[in-house]
Amino acid sequence: MAATGLPAVVPSVAALPEEVTIWEVGPRDGLQNEKSIVDVRVKLEFLDRLADAGLRVLEATSFVHPKWIPQLADAEELLAGLSKRDGVAYPVLVPNERGLDRALAAGVEHIAIFASATETFAARNLNRTLDSQFEMFDPVVTRARAEGLRVRGYLSMCFGDPWEGVVPADQVVAVGRRLLDMGCSQLSLGDTIGVATPGQVEALIAGFGDPAALAVHFHDTYGQALANTLAALRSGVSTVDSSAGGLGGCPYAESATGNLATEDLVWMLDGLGLRHGVDLAKLADTSVWMAERLGRPSPSRVVQALRG
Amino acid sequence: MAATGLPAVVPSVAALPEEVTIWEVGPRDGLQNEKSIVDVRVKLEFLDRLADAGLRVLEATSFVHPKWIPQLADAEELLAGLSKRDGVAYPVLVPNERGLDRALAAGVEHIAIFASATETFAARNLNRTLDSQFEMFDPVVTRARAEGLRVRGYLSMCFGDPWEGVVPADQVVAVGRRLLDMGCSQLSLGDTIGVATPGQVEALIAGFGDPAALAVHFHDTYGQALANTLAALRSGVSTVDSSAGGLGGCPYAESATGNLATEDLVWMLDGLGLRHGVDLAKLADTSVWMAERLGRPSPSRVVQALRG
Numbered sequence: 001m002a003a004t005g006l007p008a009v010v011p012s013v014a015a016l017p018e019e020v021t022i023w024e025v026g027p028r029d030g031l032q033n034e035k036s037i038v039d040v041r042v043k044l045e046f047l048d049r050l051a052d053a054g055l056r057v058l059e060a061t062s063f064v065h066p067k068w069i070p071q072l073a074d075a076e077e078l079l080a081g082l083s084k085r086d087g088v089a090y091p092v093l094v095p096n097e098r099g100l101d102r103a104l105a106a107g108v109e110h111i112a113i114f115a116s117a118t119e120t121f122a123a124r125n126l127n128r129t130l131d132s133q134f135e136m137f138d139p140v141v142t143r144a145r146a147e148g149l150r151v152r153g154y155l156s157m158c159f160g161d162p163w164e165g166v167v168p169a170d171q172v173v174a175v176g177r178r179l180l181d182m183g184c185s186q187l188s189l190g191d192t193i194g195v196a197t198p199g200q201v202e203a204l205i206a207g208f209g210d211p212a213a214l215a216v217h218f219h220d221t222y223g224q225a226l227a228n229t230l231a232a233l234r235s236g237v238s239t240v241d242s243s244a245g246g247l248g249g250c251p252y253a254e255s256a257t258g259n260l261a262t263e264d265l266v267w268m269l270d271g272l273g274l275r276h277g278v279d280l281a282k283l284a285d286t287s288v289w290m291a292e293r294l295g296r297p298s299p300s301r302v303v304q305a306l307r308g
Numbered sequence: 309m310a311a312t313g314l315p316a317v318v319p320s321v322a323a324l325p326e327e328v329t330i331w332e333v334g335p336r337d338g339l340q341n342e343k344s345i346v347d348v349r350v351k352l353e354f355l356d357r358l359a360d361a362g363l364r365v366l367e368a369t370s371f372v373h374p375k376w377i378p379q380l381a382d383a384e385e386l387l388a389g390l391s392k393r394d395g396v397a398y399p400v401l402v403p404n405e406r407g408l409d410r411a412l413a414a415g416v417e418h419i420a421i422f423a424s425a426t427e428t429f430a431a432r433n434l435n436r437t438l439d440s441q442f443e444m445f446d447p448v449v450t451r452a453r454a455e456g457l458r459v460r461g462y463l464s465m466c467f468g469d470p471w472e473g474v475v476p477a478d479q480v481v482a483v484g485r486r487l488l489d490m491g492c493s494q495l496s497l498g499d500t501i502g503v504a505t506p507g508q509v510e511a512l513i514a515g516f517g518d519p520a521a522l523a524v525h526f527h528d529t530y531g532q533a534l535a536n537t538l539a540a541l542r543s544g545v546s547t548v549d550s551s552a553g554g555l556g557g558c559p560y561a562e563s564a565t566g567n568l569a570t571e572d573l574v575w576m577l578d579g580l581g582l583r584h585g586v587d588l589a590k591l592a593d594t595s596v597w598m599a600e601r602l603g604r605p606s607p608s609r610v611v612q613a614l615r616g
Contacts (some may be wrong), residue, residue, distance in 0.1 A: 007530070008467065008474035010508040159316065166316035194613070197579025198538055200318040222315070223572035223609035224579075227534040230506055264531035271505025271532075301531035305502070 007271035017238035019275040021057060022262060023188070023215060024050055026290075028059040028093055029259060030247025032071045036294050040074045044081050046290055050244060051085045053282040055262075059112065060090040063099035079106040091152060100140050104147060111144055112152040112188075113137050115179055117172045120163040121156060121192075134178060141183045153184035154217070158204060159196035169200075173207040186213055188241055191228065194221025194258075198231035211236035218260050220246070225260035226268060233274075240265060245287025245298035261300030263287065281306070315579035325546035327583040329365060330570060331496070331523060332358055334598075336367040336401055337567060338555025340379045344602050348382040352389050354598055358552060359393045361590040363570075367420065368398040371407035387414040399460060408448050412455060419452055420460040420496075421445050423487055425480045428471040429464060429500075442486060449491045461492035462525070466512060467504035477508075481515040494521055496549055499536065502529025502566075506539035519544035526568050528554070533568035534576060541582075548573060553595025553606035569608030571595065589614070 027047055031038055038046075043061075050058055060082065066073035075092065084090060091110035094100050103111055115137060116122035119130045126133050137153075144151050157164075158172045176187050189204060196218065205211050216232040218225035218241075229240055246261030263284050269276050284306045291298040298304065335355055339346055346354075351369075358366055368390065374381035383400065392398060399418035402411050411419055423445065424430035427438045434441050445461075452459050465472075466480045484495050497512060504526065513519050524540040524547075526533035537548055554569035574588050592614045599606040606612065 007503050007505050008508050010505070010511050195315050197315050197318065197576050199580045200316050203318050220609060221613045222575050223534060223569065224576060226531055227538045227576060230535045230538060261531065267530050268505050268532060268535060272507045301528060305529045 007267055009271060009273045016233050016272060016274060017236070019238065020233070020269055021239045022055060022265065022276055022278060023057045023059065023239055023241045024055045024244060024262060025059045025217070025241050025259060026050070026244035026247040026262070028062050028072065029241075030243040030245075032062060032069045033248035034071065034294055037071050038293065040077050040081065042290075042293050043074070043078055046286070047082060047090075049286040049289070050283070051088050053286055054276075054278040055244075055283075056087060056277060057089045057091065060092050062093035062095075063102045064093065064095050065098075076102065076106055079108065091150075093154075094140060094144075096136055097139055097143070100144060104149075108149070110150045110152070111140075112154055113140060113179075113184070114154045114156065115175065116157055117155050117175050118157045118161040118164050118167055121161055124163075125156070130175065134182070137179070138182060145183045151184050152186045152188060152215075153179035153182075154188045154190055155179065156190040156192040158189045159191045159200055160193055162193055169204045169207045172204055176208065180213055184213075186215055186239065188215040188217045188239075190217040191219055191225075194219035194224065196228050197224055198227050201228045201231040202235050205232060205235040205237060211238075215239035215241060217241035220258050220260055226264055229260065229265060230268070233272075244283060245290060245303050246300040247287070247290065247298075258299055261287075261298070261302065263300045263302035263306075267302045315575055317579060317581045324541050324580060324582060325544070327546065328541070328577055329547040330363060330573065330584055330586060331365045331367065331547055331549045332363045332552060332570060333367045333525070333549050333567060334358070334552035334555040334570070336370050336380065337549075338551040338553075340370060340377045341556035342379065342602055345379050346601065348385050348389065350598075350601055351382070351386055354594070355390060355398075357594040357597070358591070359396050361594055362584075362586040363552075363591075364395060364585060365397045365399065368400050370401035370403075371410045372401065372403050373406075384410065384414055387416065399458075401462075402448060402452075404444055405447055405451070408452060412457075416457070418458045418460070419448075420462055421448055421487075421492070422462045422464065423483065424465055425463050425483050426465045426469040426472050426475055429469055432471075433464070438483065442490070445487070446490060453491045459492050460494045460496060460523075461487035461490075462496045462498055463487065464498040464500040466497045467499045467508055468501055470501055477512045477515045480512055484516065488521055492521075494523055494547065496523040496525045496547075498525040499527055499533075502527035502532065504536050505532055506535050509536045509539040510543050513540060513543040513545060519546075523547035523549060525549035528566050528568055534572055537568065537573060538576070541580075552591060553598060553611050554608040555595070555598065555606075566607055569595075569606070569610065571608045571610035571614075575610050 061075040062072045094111040242262040242265045243259035244262045287298045369383040370380045402419040430438045550570040550573045551567035552570045595606045
């Protein structure tokens, strides 16, 4: 455990899952929130390096209209150029039926839809009501399932909303259950503005009853992401979203909305003795390499420390 | 809970202390690790502002020889100029008998000594063996207690050591118990290089048996500080060291050895519904003010988010 070493393995005295699935969102959620538009060849190398580092779920891109997210306008080209590995899933974000058409044409096997837990964010982000967003998702999920695809449901604003304030857990549970009932095999609970604290995380997960289909997606805006992850793991969740190098969160930007850095998560999981399959040194090398391409340092504390 | 609001109050389902004492180390541990040497008038205003924000323990300065820490060479001047508030403690760090002479002459009522949990750090930082460091501390503690002072013991390298790697918990417990037996009323367990993870924290605290005399001092070098704090609170510790604005940790420096930011801690405590007495907005204002004096942004995520 020198500066370039590994943490001491001391499992927690509280119950934790033995194995954690890291859902790597850097190539999609990370890059869509970076100012730079990254060349598709760099993205392909990034995905290869992440797979080399042992990550087994790589959210590759999004079929949102390029007008909204020019950073991911190359989704078709990316998927055409991708050398898929055995044992690695490459889910893509699909906002609507048009997106599903594109995803199916590109041979995608695993999609994610993006729902809102609040009325205001549904209106602003989806131009729908909380209720009518399901009319948009239902044909997407139904057709995707009929085509044999797996579907993840993202649920945003699960803890706080910039316009509505605290989001009641029962409201989140109600919306989340509809996504699961509709055919989503997994529900990712998003703290989109990064305000949640560990008690709130535990209460929401407990509200769902069974954590087996849940994942968590924390942003580190208020520095709470890893403490919240610990609370989620102790509540029985075993899938955690994170972004290599903290990609997507620009420190000292006007709004630091960064994802939890995968390296910071891996450091904790290593110390807790939980299996995850990731080679931390290789992953940090990859994040340093990507940070050089983006022209700014990685906001991951572990990446900074290992490279210090 | 808008961007400038407060977290939702949802107490954790696991046992936590109802009240947490924040031991603010910014004026001492923070400023001694900043490159800039801050004017004594700025330090005095800083201490006043921290007291205004509701902090009740302010580690004010250190009587280490100015040759080693020029940033705190003004300890006498600072204490002479300080307007002490009722209900606020102003402990100072005292390394040896010469330091105690200076502290007593300055009218200090509360000191802290600084010990090592490892052989190598004792040699490098104190020029002593693990065992012989007590010969240096014993007359300091004995005399301080005889003069009616309270004494805190800092114990550094409690989890990992850059030269020795993982530090065995039983070694830390043995050294820590000697400090308590010697007359320290509190023992602050320091993760000096920031490598600890929550299971390790729980195991060490459990090793002491009774957590009542323990405090924790986490560095965020590997992003683990707040998760470790949560683990410590759940293990019964109710005194947490932190540094306003994350002072002392320079992001993107060669070694980011930053203290846990008090604001990030307060955000979590607020969400967990634990009493601490700090006004977060006032504190963040103070950290912004100090960051301007240091000519660089605060590394605290909460400060960045509130000011975004």
